[in-house]
Amino acid sequence: MLSTQFAVFLLLAATLAVSGYRFYKVLAPVFRGPAVSRVDHPEQRAAGTVADIGLHRRLLRKRYSGTLHAMLFFGFLFLFSAIIQAFGSALFPGFSLAAIGGASWIALGQEFFAALILIALAMAAYQRAVLKPARFEGSNSRDAWTIYVLVACVVVTMLLESAFHLAANGQPSAWRPIGSGIAALFGKLDLSQSAAAQGNELFYWAHIAAVLGFLIYIPGSKHRHMFLAPFNIYFRNLQPKGMLSPAGDAETGPGVSDIDQFNWKYKLDLVSCTECGRCQEACPAHAASLPLSPKKVIMNLRDHMFEREQGKCAEVSLIGGVIKEETLWACTTCRACMDVCPVHIEPMTKIIEMRRSLVEEGNVEPMLQDSLASLQRNGNSMGKPARQRAKWTRDLGFKIKDAREEPVDILWFVGDFASYDPRVQRITLKVAEVLQECGVDFGILYDGEQNSGNDVRRTGEEGVFEMLAKQNIETIDGCTFNRIMTTDPHSLNALRQEYRLFGRDYEVVHYTQLLLELLEEGKLVTSPADGSVVTYHDPCYLGRYNGGFDAPREIIRRAGYHLHEMGRCRENSFCCGAGGGRIWMDDSASVERPSESRIKEALALGDVGVFVVACPKDTVMYTAAVQALGVGDRIAVKDMIDLVRAS
């Protein structure tokens, strides 16, 4: 007969071999993926990984799920000691953790965390069966339930093994309250010591079987994230958030049109997905019932990658087949999906890569086509002549310096909507007047300015982006200035982050930053403070992308308004729906426009009469939303500049 030692060894070796092979099959396409360098700054990578996992930073943004995950995670970390004990004692006769407290504090800890895990499992089951969050829609629920059962088996067998052990020895332990409790129950049932010993033996093997079964199951399950997530977080992208990666090389052309063109990290993303659906919940396109769920993009890419590995679906095209074109065009590039992902998966950048290849094929959303043509011809998306860019300045009582001709302190990059859109021109004029009255030395580029290209790049049109960026850089480099200022977060992002692609590192500030400085210097006072209640919408490209959360809030506070935050604020802000080129596309497929959902959110606060924005596109989107909803009598859209005036 096999000795226990040999049997456990054989089982463990066989399990590790099977599990290892299954992991190898999952990771083979990842290892084969095109190169991308993700090993720089090891300290920063390690610190972020430890913080994200150890503190559950992103997970705890959802309190219920985050808490239950923390209970499971830390429970499992501690129960690793029980697994070591189980396998160690079998493989190495005489092995015991007793010397370091295996029978005392470790035992107590095991019992405590086992209880914690069981409570967490109950919470998870309650969430999945009763609460049913919408974000789980489309996730593999059978996989989740299987894991709950396996985890329960691991924990329950461990508890029963120790209970029978205590019963067999006839000695309850204060360090094992649960085990002792169950053992006492056995005593009442008149369980003989020999039967208890048999029970001990049975549940020992059951525990071993549960652990090994778990190991074999894991590689084929979304729960492999428990092994892969740390790597996925460690190898995350450390580039500035607003800087997209360069578009392919001369050989493959821009973008991705085949799953094999995704680099190894993008593929690691795919196999690390936990299907938690936080991205789906945060996605404005999904909320508008457009055919985009970042989660399903990742899941579909993953499944396609696996099928390809098995030699299936060779003829299925990535774009149009696996991922629909409407899905790709639906993205507003608000980055919410990437910011909420607990394991740092990047759905959005993959969408942009696929858009790049769509554009390369000349396959562009029809309305977008018109705007791109205008951008190429006129340098703006509005179909207006370039020479009319500074036409708005004619309504000023003074002439703004031409920064191309004389040195200025502040170079104001005005942007398309602020220059051309009549709804925003009023605000642009006011900004100019305030700057002038405050004695700011500023100038603009007049018709030398072009669209910054921020959203052009996000539509996947690298060529037009490059053209616009290079022309702007040439103009800007011919000027003498200290800082660039813009009211437009999209331009801010392009100038500050994207132009790094061409070796430029401009100091760019948002006007809210400059206004705050002027307030602090006393050059600016706020409009009469009436203490009325306002809410503020964080623009994606100011907040999430560039961390500009506080200056606007500080201005609101100093202006004497009471800021009533919407639930979705700061990092969690909800995109207006205009970004990533969406403002140029047909949005009639939306069931509810994100901008309208947002206005309803503000109205639901109950006491808010003013919706404060700090982005020209927001002015356009939200005035249209207020009008479409017919709620102009209840809420007004105001720009930041409306809250201040020169002293």
Added chain:
Amino acid sequence: MKILVYIDLQNGVPTSLSRELVNGARGLVGSGGTVDLALFGADASVAGDLGADRILHGAAPSDYTSARHGAWLDRAIDESKPDLVLLGYTTSGLDLGPAVAMRRDLPLASYCAAVRPGDGTVEVDSSIYGGKLVSTVSAALPAILLINAGAFEEAGASAAGSAKIVELAAPDAGAEASISFIAASTPDPNAIDITKASRLLCVGRGIGSEDAIEEAREAAELMGAELVGSRPIVDAGWLPKERQVGKSGRKVKPKLYLSLGVSGAPEHIEGMGSAEFIVAINTDANAPIFDHAHVGAVVDVADFLPAFKEALGKKAG
């Protein structure tokens, strides 16, 4: 000279382009030549007044498929043995011409604007690059030509019954089996193209309620205009999408554009700003629509519409 003309049918009668082709063929063959028609599906009498010598009739099912008509056209060519086969530069011409030319190894010229038969050859002018260039080519006879509309004059009706009707033998059943006819669908006769209307009455958010749409529709009828709307109206489901004016709807340029309760967002202006005469009605004197309107009035649509209808009614009466 002998020419075979393929007859396109629409609603069971030859199209005007087919009539042009027959007339053109008559001129080309001169007094000594013959003109045969290839007519499939309908009764042979529908082409009786076109002035052909013979009608080569195929008793084919009336439903068009390229395989079916291609097989019948082969039969007609076998019977007629023409120097030239003329087809219109139409969907069916493009469908049949190249396929038959390929099958019979005949030269083919398309976009033909002028045809000059010579001795054993034919010279044609083809409009290429959307008509920007004229390319003159020649081909050995027999040849197949796809003729542009307007290349020939349309024939007047000649004495009916002068053409001899020849019933063609049916082609092999297999020849037409590769494509099967499932259904024909015609465009919705109620569907409209608002870009073609010379007068438009546009309603916007300021119209107030859905009930007012009916009143606006009556006014539109009275003034002979199509009723259209701005985005919020279409969003609300009060008008169908094909009646939306603006950036995400249609871009229109009517002679008269009457806007009721439209504020004039830039996206709307983009769709109608170049209308010839714009009349704006809005309660808000600062509404941007007034910057684009030729005339306007600051008045509530609810007050304006009944008065406007009454005035129109008086004029009509």
